[in-house]
Amino acid sequence: MTLADSLFENLRLELRRGCLTLAVLAQLRHEYYGYTLRKSLADRGLVIDESTLYSLLRRLESQGLLTSEWREEDKRQKRFYRLSNIGEQIFSQLLKEWHDINAAINGIL
Amino acid sequence: MELLDRYLQAVKKHLPWKGQDDILAELRANLEAQLEDKEAELGRPLTTSEAEAWLKQIGPPMQVAARYQSQQYLIGPAVFPTYWFVLRTAFLWTFAIYSIVSVVQIFSAEVPSATAVLDAVLRLPAIFMTTAAWVTLAFAGLEFVVTHYPTKWPLAPGSSSAGYSPDWSPGSLPPLEKQGVPGMKQRTFAHAAAEVIFGALLLAWLLLIPQHPAVLLGPGAAYLHVSPFALSRVWALFYWCVVALNALQLTWRCLDLWRGSWQQPPPWQQIAMKLLGIIPLLSLFTVPDHAWVLLKHPALDQARYGETLSTINQGIYRMLLFICAITVLQLLWDIGRMTQDLYRKRVAAM
Numbered sequence: 001m002t003l004a005d006s007l008f009e010n011l012r013l014e015l016r017r018g019c020l021t022l023a024v025l026a027q028l029r030h031e032y033y034g035y036t037l038r039k040s041l042a043d044r045g046l047v048i049d050e051s052t053l054y055s056l057l058r059r060l061e062s063q064g065l066l067t068s069e070w071r072e073e074d075k076r077q078k079r080f081y082r083l084s085n086i087g088e089q090i091f092s093q094l095l096k097e098w099h100d101i102n103a104a105i106n107g108i109l
Numbered sequence: 110m111e112l113l114d115r116y117l118q119a120v121k122k123h124l125p126w127k128g129q130d131d132i133l134a135e136l137r138a139n140l141e142a143q144l145e146d147k148e149a150e151l152g153r154p155l156t157t158s159e160a161e162a163w164l165k166q167i168g169p170p171m172q173v174a175a176r177y178q179s180q181q182y183l184i185g186p187a188v189f190p191t192y193w194f195v196l197r198t199a200f201l202w203t204f205a206i207y208s209i210v211s212v213v214q215i216f217s218a219e220v221p222s223a224t225a226v227l228d229a230v231l232r233l234p235a236i237f238m239t240t241a242a243w244v245t246l247a248f249a250g251l252e253f254v255v256t257h258y259p260t261k262w263p264l265a266p267g268s269s270s271a272g273y274s275p276d277w278s279p280g281s282l283p284p285l286e287k288q289g290v291p292g293m294k295q296r297t298f299a300h301a302a303a304e305v306i307f308g309a310l311l312l313a314w315l316l317l318i319p320q321h322p323a324v325l326l327g328p329g330a331a332y333l334h335v336s337p338f339a340l341s342r343v344w345a346l347f348y349w350c351v352v353a354l355n356a357l358q359l360t361w362r363c364l365d366l367w368r369g370s371w372q373q374p375p376p377w378q379q380i381a382m383k384l385l386g387i388i389p390l391l392s393l394f395t396v397p398d399h400a401w402v403l404l405k406h407p408a409l410d411q412a413r414y415g416e417t418l419s420t421i422n423q424g425i426y427r428m429l430l431f432i433c434a435i436t437v438l439q440l441l442w443d444i445g446r447m448t449q450d451l452y453r454k455r456v457a458a459m
Contacts, residue, residue, distance in 0.1 A: 034135060035142040050139060050167060055176035058132070070134075076142070079135045 020048060022098055024056060025083060025091040028066060033078040057081055065090055112160045113140060116170060123174035132177055140167070181256075184248050188255065192248040196241060203240045207233065212434060216427050226434070301366055308359040315352050337410045338418065339403050343396040350389035358382060376447045383440045390433055401425045 001009070023046050027037055038053050060066045065087035068079050083091060117140070121133050147163065148154055155163065167173065184192050211229040218225065314324060323330040361378065393401065402421050404410045 033142075034139040038139075050136075050143075051173045051176040054132075054136060054139065058128075058177065076138060077134065078138050078142075 020046070020052070020056065021060070022091075022094050024053070024060065025065065025087060025094065028081055028083050028087070029091070031080050031082040033073075033080045037081070060087070110144065110155075110160065112157065112164065113137075113144065116140075116164050116167075119170035120174045123171045125178055136173075182252060184245070184252050185256070188248060188252050192244070195248070196244050199240050199244050200237060203236060204233075207236055208438060212431065215434075216431060226430075301362065305359065305362050305366060308355065308362055312352070312355050312359055315348075315355060318348070337405055337414050338421070339405045341396055341401055341403050343393055343401065346392045346395070347389050350392050354382075354385055354389065357385070376443070376450070380440065380443050380447060383436065383443065387433070387436055387440075390429065390436065393429055399423075399426050 023041060024037070027040055032040060034050070034054055034057065037057075038048060038050065041048055041053075057066065057068075061068055061081070065084060066081050067084045067087075068081045070077050070079050072078070117133060117137055120136065121129065124132055144155070144163075147159075207229075211226075215222075215225045215229065317324050322333060326333070361382075399422050402418060402425070404414060404418060
């Protein structure tokens with residue numbers, strides 16, 4: 001990997017980091033468990049690897065933005081996530097922030 | 110699948126203890142769901158190589174487990190600037206105190222030796238590492254307290270005053286520094302001219318000493334004729350080295366005045382003069398048996414003045430070693446400062 005490729009990769013990861021949080025919060029307005037959430041995001045064009053997603057889910061839960069519960073489905077124990085009340089509030093604020101930033105970037109470009 | 114169980118076992122070893130079972134159960138559930146999908150696509154169980162390729166794609170167990178760790182710093186960004194400043198200061202003080210202690214130890218020995226000096230120099234890296242270890246440990250402890258008990262620590266990361274005293278005020282900042290060579294004050298023409306004049310007077314005084322020792326020793330010069338002691342010939346060599354050095358320095362200063370470069374003499378000039386200044390000192394060490402002072406009539410005076418002579422020569426030896434050590438330390442200091450300044454200027458211009 002050249003220096004330019006390495007630099008681009010670092011900046012790309014930085015750009016994605018904030019977007020992934022918003023995407024996950026948006027999806028979890030409906031209930032998902034980890035695997036189906038990842039598939040759902042991938043189907044909509046946002047590929048995220050398992051360990052990044054699962055650690056993000058745990059962090060958001062520890063911050064109080066998500067709630068989770070273990071349930072049996074198809075004879076397997078699965079952990080289902082969805083937005084908490086605070087999570088919905090924060091998501092709305094982040095969504096507005098996202099639109100503002102988008103509009104600003106479009107204005108600059 | 111046994112391979113998946115082994116993979117999850119390896120991940121577990123690196124997971125944080127808090128919530129370990131919960132994390133592992135969730136990871137297992139999700140990986141088993143992935144595996145089911147893959148097997149449904151293929152219509153058959155995965156082969157060993159396919160399973161290995163799939164797990165390899167997920168990532169090494171330690172890396173997967175690390176993503177569940179909270180972000181940790183040994184010394185975080187809020188505290189690091191203070192840590193770096195304290196570490197540099199600690200190195201300076203350590204060097205200064207160790208140098209003084211070593212010099213005292215070396216010269217209080219019966220016979221100071223170059224081996225003792227070398228030993229002292231070779232012990233220096235270990236002293237620096239110990240200092241760095243203690244400072245780092247202290248600041249790692251501080252980072253731990255700031256991270257885990259932020260409400261009990263006024264300088265928590267994210268606070269506007271993190272890393273700084275909350276009482277700082279712009280009015281207490283130091284005044285503007287005059288631009289010039291760091292460590293060297295701006296020289297005026299009068300200062301430079303005075304240096305030339307006094308340099309010339311010093312040279313003239315030096316040249317008078319052989320014919321008129323009273324200009325050096327005052328009334329004590331009369332004692333030279335009656336004293337049983339005499340200076341060895343090496344002092345003549347030393348004397349002419351000192352004269353040559355002063356003549357060179359005077360010439361240099363005159364050239365600086367003539368060329369107009371007396372305001373900011375280059376730092377290497379000072380270093381070069383100090384380097385040359387070591388030559389007269391080294392010339393004194395060429396004397397055989399450390400006999401800087403001799404008896405005029407050894408056959409007659411050895412019994413009476415022999416011990417005194419030995420004491421005088423030993424004293425001169427210690428003094429010369431001490432002066433050499435100080436000169437070398439000063440030289441290393443100046444070279445270090447000049448190197449640092451050159452590097453800083455080069456990096457700043459990038």
